[in-house]
Amino acid sequence: MNWADAELLAYGSLLLDNKNVRISGQDVIRGTFSHRHAKLFDANTNQPYSPLNNLSEQQANFNIYNSLLSEFGVLGFEYGYSMASPNTLVVWEAQFGDFSNGAQVIIDQFISSAETKWEKMNGLLVLLPHGYEGQGPEHSSARPQRLLSLCSEDNMVVANLTTPANLFHLIRRQLAWEFRKPCFLLSPKSLLRHPSVISNFDDFTNSQFQEIIDDNVKSKKLIKKLILCTGKFYYDLDEYRQGNNIKDVAIVRIEQLSPFPKSKIEKILNTYSNAKKIIWAQEENQNMGYWSYISSFNLKNIELISRKRSSSPSTGFLKVHLKEQDELIKKIFN
Structure with a gap:
């Protein structure tokens, strides 16, 4: 459905x-x-x-x-x-x-x-x-x-x-x-x-509301990079991951941002014991979106990758948007 x-x-x-x-x-x-x-x-x-x-x-x-x-x-x-x-x-x-x-x-x-x-x-x-x-x-x-x-x-x-x-x-x-x-x-x-x-x-x-959706990777021991994100951006990231046959990156979806499910997030993070890098990924600009809020909860060893700071929520040109989106996703994975 x-x-x-x-x-x-x-x-x-x-x-x-x-x-x-x-x-x-x-x-x-x-x-x-x-x-x-x-x-x-x-x-x-x-x-x-x-x-x-x-x-x-x-x-x-x-x-x-x-x-x-x-x-x-x-x-x-x-x-x-x-x-x-x-x-x-x-x-x-x-x-x-x-x-x-x-x-x-x-x-x-x-x-x-x-x-x-x-x-x-x-x-x-x-x-x-x-x-x-x-x-x-x-x-x-x-x-x-x-x-x-x-x-x-x-x-x-x-x-x-x-x-x-x-x-x-x-x-x-x-x-x-x-x-x-x-x-x-x-x-x-x-x-x-x-x-x-x-x-x-x-x-x-046979289910209920999920505040977080963990990735269904075959083996968490193989994961070297962990991406946290929310909403539609997940599908953009997953499409790139599948299209490039990337096996050592997991993507965790934060479905509910407030109240912030910090203990549940930390529990999931601890299951990726070999992940050397944890990223909060957002398509919004650095000074917008979720980062100011997410960073206030002091999750360990997490860094931001996003669009650069801007006074406007987004560009007004489709070609520029597509170029920015492509560069952002590649930066997150590479």
């Missing part, structure tokens, strides 16, 4: 558990990248049909709205809705993660700090499409460094996932917990249709 299947399956399972689901954002019904199709429209009458509202006569309500172009106003409203209805899964999706800039006040003033300031929990789920794919500086980065700078005292979840099953479990976890935590998911773009981004049925029914 792919990413869109997992997302809709998570919503459907919650509806059958009698939990309401509410989603808003710009072009969320279809999905910005034409992947969700939460409503189908009759070609002759243009009448909408919502499969998720026709699962069972006893199900809860599924509501999805294409919102106006005001990130500040809409995110503020959905935050309040989630506060008033804690047993409803409330989702706000930015058209691109970059656009959450316009709602930063809501994130700083309320979402990240309300539990500390006012002892008010909130289970809002925020989807921020993120990934460096040559679409320019306004369509590449959800600025994860901003989110992670606000993370402390287990105040909120920040995740960058690589499997549909993990998406399914993360969405359901928002309401399965006996408490509520806001969650920011750096959601994918190119991975929506990536042939490797699929999960088996057993991953949904």
